[in-house]
Amino acid sequence: MSAANRRQPPDETALIRRARDGDERAFTELVNRYEGQVYNFAFKVCRDREKADETLQDTFITVYRKLKQFDGRSAFGTWLYRVVVNHCKMKHRRRKLDTLMESLDEPPVRHDHHDDEREREPMSPIEDTPAEILLTRELQGVLDTAIQKLPVDYRTVFVLRDVEGLSTRETAGIVKITEEAVKSRLRRARAFLRQEIAPYMGWAKT
């Protein structure tokens, strides 16, 4: 659900109303509009086709059952994010994959770089990010492995904020945490992922 799609189209209010009133065609239209975005989000969080598949189904079944509870105060896309985020978390916890701590310690910064003359690791230059980045299969594997090590609560915030482009406030509303908690999780997620891919990219670890 990219930032561009988050603003509810004008015709959607009527569509949602009809779906809520039991119009099956209207509900199917909603599914068709949003299934790609739900599937992509689920996949980006769990990195597994089977889990994304299941999360997609669980999400729309929940939407079907609870659509009457959607009061229209938030955009439908925002409400939908809440549903899919909850299912991603439930699926993750059910499979007991969170062997890492639920919270991440701040990766240590040993000391100021100016303080230690011995710290002169050679580093490859950080290239400017080109407008189009082509991800090799190997690099994709590295990115998958790194994000899968991140606890799911941090993963969802990272994907919502940095990948999907939602604001801190929107993310906080979806995940039901404070804006400070969003910033804290995002900070740690970014640093963690950077740390994980550093060896592959030839960057010095902090």
Added chain:
Amino acid sequence: MGKDVKCRTVYRFICEHLDADSDSPRFKAVRAHLAKCSMCQRFLGSLKKTVDLYCAEPEVKVPRATHARLMKALREERNPH
């Protein structure tokens, strides 16, 4: 944030604010540190690149079989036996 900003402080700040920009004293102090600390500059660059890489991941199309399973599950939800 004081005059002499340490790398450790900048590290935390960069991880949180990344692309943000402002004229606040805090941002100014961080920018001043970055102007003279190549290590922190590199760190900022690598952090931005990390995020860019995840943003560059291609969209995944919903497989036909997945769509078919979804629609079947919804039909069953509407008309349970």
